[in-house]
Amino acid sequence: MPAYMVATIDVKDPVQYEEYKALAPIAIKKFGAQYLTRGGEMETLEGPEQKLRVVLVQFPDMDTARAFYNSPEYKKARDAREGAAEGQFVILDGFTPE
Numbered sequence: 001m002p003a004y005m006v007a008t009i010d011v012k013d014p015v016q017y018e019e020y021k022a023l024a025p026i027a028i029k030k031f032g033a034q035y036l037t038r039g040g041e042m043e044t045l046e047g048p049e050q051k052l053r054v055v056l057v058q059f060p061d062m063d064t065a066r067a068f069y070n071s072p073e074y075k076k077a078r079d080a081r082e083g084a085a086e087g088q089f090v091i092l093d094g095f096t097p098e
Contacts, residue, residue, distance in 0.1 A: 002094035003062040004036075005069075007055040009087035016084035023077035031068040033059045052087075058094075065091040 011017045028035065036056040044050045059065040068074055069089070081087075 001061060001096055003059045003065045003091055004094060005033075005055075005057040005059065005065055005089060005091045007053075007057075007087050007089045008050075009039075009053040009055065009085050011053055011085045013084040017081065020077050020081035020084060023080055024074065027068055027071055027073035027077060028057060030073055031059065031064050031071070033057050033064070033068060053085075059091075062091060062093060 025035075034057065036058055038055050039053040042050060042054060057065075059068065069091075
């Protein structure tokens with residue numbers, strides 16, 4: 001069953017954050033994942049306005065999502081993000097209709 005990573009990110013230093021944006025896709029690709037959205041245009045329809053960058057990534061399953069997050073390749077990206085942005089990263093099981 002597919003799994004999804006939802007990240008909400010507060011970018012503090014856009015210049016430094018570009019290094020993270022260059023490194024993260026390398027790990028994404030290695031783990032057979034794909035970006036579904038990556039900080040594109042958004043509109044809040046209900047509730048407080050969402051001002052943080054939102055990223056949605058699809059993984060083959062939860063185990064692969066965990067392996068990605070803990071991989072040396074993604075650690076390199078996380079290290080590049082340190083000080084440039086703060087975020088929340090959540091993984092969740094996909095839904096399979098019956």
